[in-house]
């Protein structure tokens with residue numbers, strides 16, 4: 001089926017891609033900007049609203065990436081924009097490290113109320129996912145007096161030295177940066193008993209492990225949903241050995257999976273939760289939440305000049321309200337709408353070997369063919385590029401997965417367009 005073109009909710013491509021202005025920006029970018037960024041295709045964004053992004057040449061794209069799973073309420077949601085404007089007019093910065101302002105406890109209180117265990121929680125505010133993880137690592141060491149960590153193969157936790165030591169998503173992310181923080185052991189994701197049966201018997205003394213750091217649904221690793229027993233078994237092992245559980249909800253949190261937190265899909269009760277990406281609709285905010293009896297470090301132990309900036313907190317307060325009122329439910333609903341349609345595509349395209357995910361965190365696995373399951377990263381990248389030329393913005397995850405992570409406000413028409421476009425792109429590329 002040919003994808004439908006144009007309405008204010010659907011894409012419209014009017015120039016060759018990249019267009020002339022886009023090419024100009026890219027030339028400057030290549031001259032002045034760090035070459036470490038990985039741009040999959042030449043989108044040069046100018047403005048955006050809802051799930052539509054306009055580029056500098058007047059082309060309109062449907063965004064199924066949400067700026068890497070960030071713009072949870074859609075681009076420039078009017079309520080979020082209003083909250084940012086209002087806050088910016090009265091107080092932009094004061095530094096929560098040295099002074100008080102009311103938005104900090106306001107948001108922390110809201111976040112505590114979102115936690116399903118009903119316990120007392122405390123919040124530390126940073127500016128990004130990696131900072132939320134750094135704070136979680138430091139807190140776990142501080143609270144336990146232990147130094148080691150367990151993390152998982154293919155996981156992603158950030159790129160600063162501590163979080164990078166946990167990250168095990170792609171070799172290039174670590175190459176050239178060693179030695180990293182010592183004490184991290186990576187084990188296969190989805191196999192909790194490996195910890196008890198192998199690691200604690202052979203390599204690591206369980207009594208020296210401060211925390212297990214885990215994504216409830218693996219993000220950068222390829223949108224992998226673990227088997228149902230994985231997280232509960234991990235919890236049993238952690239409790240037995242006095243190890244803290246850190247849930248990295250940076251990507252799978254804030255409604256992405258159709259529940260507020262990814263770990264809520266499982267019988268799992270973390271002590272520390274790291275949040276970022278979707279929490280403030282695109283404003284930079286990272287939050288490390290911990291049970292009040294875990295976050296007891298002394299004044300001066302950890303802080304951040306900008307973390308929990310009032311403008312970002314205002315955006316987060318509005319985002320949480322919108323998520324609670326509408327978009328977490330819409331994420332679950334639209335996930336249920338899209339998933340069967342993508343599964344149906346498997347009968348049309350032999351290169352799709354798996355469709356998986358929860359809510360609007362959906363992975364489509366591309367392999368050479370379904371029987372061999374040989375990974376096909378180049379084909380995956382070609383499909384993503386073809387989608388771009390057809391007006392659909394999607395990203396890769398893991399070795400051979402296409403990730404769909406749209407804003408949580410997308411509707412059926414947009415979801416149908418994404419499915420049709422993906423199908424047309426595969427048909428065009430996978431000959």
Ligand code: PLP
Pocket residue numbers: 128129130131133156157158159215219220248249250251252276277
């Ligand atoms: N943790 C997870 C699960 C992530 O997906 C990411 C980013 O993709 C991070 C941490 C790091 O977040 P940031 O890029 O904001 O530092």
